[in-house]
Amino acid sequence: MTRKEEIRLIALKLMKFHGFSGLTMRLLAKELGIEAASIYNHISSKDDILEQVCVDLATKFQSAVLEVNDIYFNAPEKLNILIKHHVNILCEDLNASSVFMHEWRYLKEEKRLEFIGKRNLYEQEIRKIIQLGIEEGHFNEVDTKFAAITLLSALNSVVEWYKPSGELSPEQVAQNLAQFVLTGLSKQKL
Amino acid sequence: MTRKEEIRLIALKLMKFHGFSGLTMRLLAKELGIEAASIYNHISSKDDILEQVCVDLATKFQSAVLEVNDIYFNAPEKLNILIKHHVNILCEDLNASSVFMHEWRYLKEEKRLEFIGKRNLYEQEIRKIIQLGIEEGHFNEVDTKFAAITLLSALNSVVEWYKPSGELSPEQVAQNLAQFVLTGLSKQKL
DNA sequence: GTGAAACTAACATACGTTAGTTAGTGATTA
DNA sequence: TAATCACTAACTAACGTATGTTAGTTTCAC
Numbered sequence: 078m079t080r081k082e083e084i085r086l087i088a089l090k091l092m093k094f095h096g097f098s099g100l101t102m103r104l105l106a107k108e109l110g111i112e113a114a115s116i117y118n119h120i121s122s123k124d125d126i127l128e129q130v131c132v133d134l135a136t137k138f139q140s141a142v143l144e145v146n147d148i149y150f151n152a153p154e155k156l157n158i159l160i161k162h163h164v165n166i167l168c169e170d171l172n173a174s175s176v177f178m179h180e181w182r183y184l185k186e187e188k189r190l191e192f193i194g195k196r197n198l199y200e201q202e203i204r205k206i207i208q209l210g211i212e213e214g215h216f217n218e219v220d221t222k223f224a225a226i227t228l229l230s231a232l233n234s235v236v237e238w239y240k241p242s243g244e245l246s247p248e249q250v251a252q253n254l255a256q257f258v259l260t261g262l263s264k265q266k267l
Numbered sequence: 268m269t270r271k272e273e274i275r276l277i278a279l280k281l282m283k284f285h286g287f288s289g290l291t292m293r294l295l296a297k298e299l300g301i302e303a304a305s306i307y308n309h310i311s312s313k314d315d316i317l318e319q320v321c322v323d324l325a326t327k328f329q330s331a332v333l334e335v336n337d338i339y340f341n342a343p344e345k346l347n348i349l350i351k352h353h354v355n356i357l358c359e360d361l362n363a364s365s366v367f368m369h370e371w372r373y374l375k376e377e378k379r380l381e382f383i384g385k386r387n388l389y390e391q392e393i394r395k396i397i398q399l400g401i402e403e404g405h406f407n408e409v410d411t412k413f414a415a416i417t418l419l420s421a422l423n424s425v426v427e428w429y430k431p432s433g434e435l436s437p438e439q440v441a442q443n444l445a446q447f448v449l450t451g452l453s454k455q456k457l
Numbered sequence: 458g459t460g461a462a463a464c465t466a467a468c469a470t471a472c473g474t475t476a477g478t479t480a481g482t483g484a485t486t487a
Numbered sequence: 488t489a490a491t492c493a494c495t496a497a498c499t500a501a502c503g504t505a506t507g508t509t510a511g512t513t514t515c516a517c
Contacts, residue, residue, distance in 0.1 A: 080462075096372060098288030102507060114508075115463050123507065153453065179369065182286060207452070216452045220443070222428075227447055230424030231417045238416050253410070257417055261451030262397070262406045263343065270496070292473060304474075305497050313473065 081119040084109065088126050089172040097127055097176070097183040127180060128188050134177040135195040137166050142202040152210030157255050159206070160232060164251040167235050174236045200225050228258055271309040274299065278316050279362040287317055287366075287373040317370060318378050324367045325385040327356050332392040342400030347445050349396070350422060354441040357425050364426045390415050418448055 078086075087108050092100045102123060106113040120126060141162035145155050167174045181192050203225045210216030232254060239250060268276075277298050282290045292313060296303040310316060331352035335345050357364045371382050393415040400406030422444060429440060 094372075096286075096288065098286065099373065101505080103505085111462085112464065113506095114465080114510095117508070118462055156452075182284075183289065210452065215454060217446075217450070217454055219447070219452065223443055224447065224452065226424050226428050227421045227444065228452075230427070231421045234416050234420030237420070238412075253413055254417065256407075257409070257414065257451070259451045259453045260407070261447070261449045262346075262400065262409065262414065262418075263449045264405060264407055291471080293471085301496085302498065303472095304476095304499080307474070308496055 084116060084119050085126060085129070086172075089130060089170070089176055092126075092180060093172045093175040097180040124185060127176070127184060130173045130176055131181050131184060131188070131192055134166065134173060135192060135199075138163070138199050139195055141166065142199055146202050146205060152206050152213055152215050153259065155206045156210070156259070159203070160255045160258070161248065161251040163232050164235055164247050164254065167233070168239055168241070168247040168250070171236055171239060171241070178233055178236055200229065203228065231258060274306060274309050275316060275319070276362075279320060279360070279366050282316075282370060283362045283365040287370040314375060317366070317374060320363045320366055321371050321374060321378070321382055324356065324363060325382060325389075328353070328389050329385055331356065332389055336392055336395060342396050342403055342405050343449065345396045346400070346449070349393070350445045350448070351438065351441040353422050354425055354437050354444065357423070358429055358431070358437040358440070361426055361429060361431070368423055368426055390419065393418065421448060 084105070088100065088105055091105060091108060095104070100123075102113040102116055106116055109116070142159060145159045145162070150158070182189065184192055200222075204221040207216060207219070207221045207224050207228075211218055211221075235250060235254070239245075239247075245253075274295070278290065278295055281295060281298060285294070290313075292303040292306055296306055299306070332349060335349045335352070340348070372379065374382055390412075394411040397406060397409070397411045397414050397418075401408055401411075425440060425444070429435075429437075435443075
């Protein structure tokens with residue numbers, strides 16, 4: 078691991094706790110055991126760290142959903158696969174995911190708009206899946222925008238509690254989420 | 268409306284967009300058409316604004332869930348009522364709710380721990396409802412911690428998209444959420 | 458002796474906040 | 488009626504500190 082990657086890693090860990098504004102270069106330096114100015118031998122700016130992680134994760138999510146929607150499956154299958162991908166991406170680097178979820182609003186104007194664009198595209202592709210499910214007769218006739226946002230919010234909650242040291246693997250979490258989202262809490266006896 | 272309330276209102280509106288750290292007293296002052304220092308004739312500190320809204324909303328949520336769990340109902344009924352209360356609280360002041368959701372981590376140590384305590388209590392009470400539902404035979408045998416967090420996350424997504432000018436009333440939103448959470452996306456034909 | 462990685466010193470700016478003052482308004486009193 | 492007082496809400500000026508970042512220099516292993 079290069080020093081640059083090391084810095085990024087610790088920066089994300091701290092950013093998860095203190096938020097983007099709460100993480101100062103001097104705090105980051107202290108954690109690294111060096112002076113704040115020394116950090117600039119490896120990275121170009123504080124904004125850069127945030128930008129990189131946001132663009133990086135947004136791209137991963139985008140690839141995942143486009144891939145799923147490119148292959149022929151029915152909606153429940155698509156949703157299952159997407160949830161698995163989504164959870165895997167989130168769990169791969171929980172600090173990065175947490176920053177991605179909470180700190181994107183501190184991106185500079187241009188990058189922020191770019192980010193929102195990618196996020197909307199992701200939501201749009203999920204709405205397509207839900208719409209498909211309705212047309213197939215697999216899903217209830219819900220409002221696709223409402224359903225997509227609620228679904229995404231449920232999935233993203235994973236970053237708030239998932240511990241790699243815990244009992245569940247990302248695959249099991251994905252399975253639980255899929256069950257929750259598809260069948261809900263109630264037993265089938267309404 | 269007193270000047271103090273007016274300041275609080277605009278502060279929350281700005282905080283929703285810029286985050287707690289992104290809202291500076293000088294920006295707030297500009298929006299108010301006065302000087303930054305003048306704000307201190309009405310409020311005691313920037314932290315105070317955050318504290319007030321966090322404590323205020325946390326208390327409301329707490330009252331709601333305790334009330335629901337104090338009355339005798341079965342779990343699906345309790346959940347329905349709680350969701351209605353939850354959404355109503357969120358929609359009452361969307362700016363405040365958004366700040367409550369995203370900026371609580373910027374509370375000072377002491378108040379933050381207090382906040383987390385109240386939040387945990389809320390989660391705990393929801394787990395009780397889910398546990399009750401399982402024992403009654405109404406709910407699937409899910410992990411209550413997982414279910415409570417996922418449920419809460421789904422509910423809280425309301426602050427990200429709800430517009431009072433839109434078609435749906437808070438009651439209708441609550442109904443949609445209840446359906447989503449209880450029966451899921453799938454039609455009952457598994 | 459070359460390159461990576463740290464250092465010291467400093468700059469310009471931005472921040473929350475305090476202190477002391479002023480302007481206007483409405484009620485009370487001489 | 489005119490003068491006094493309290494109150495509200497704004498002002499100017501400034502303080503002390505923190506921030507991201509730079510420029511130039513040193514250290515040290517290969």
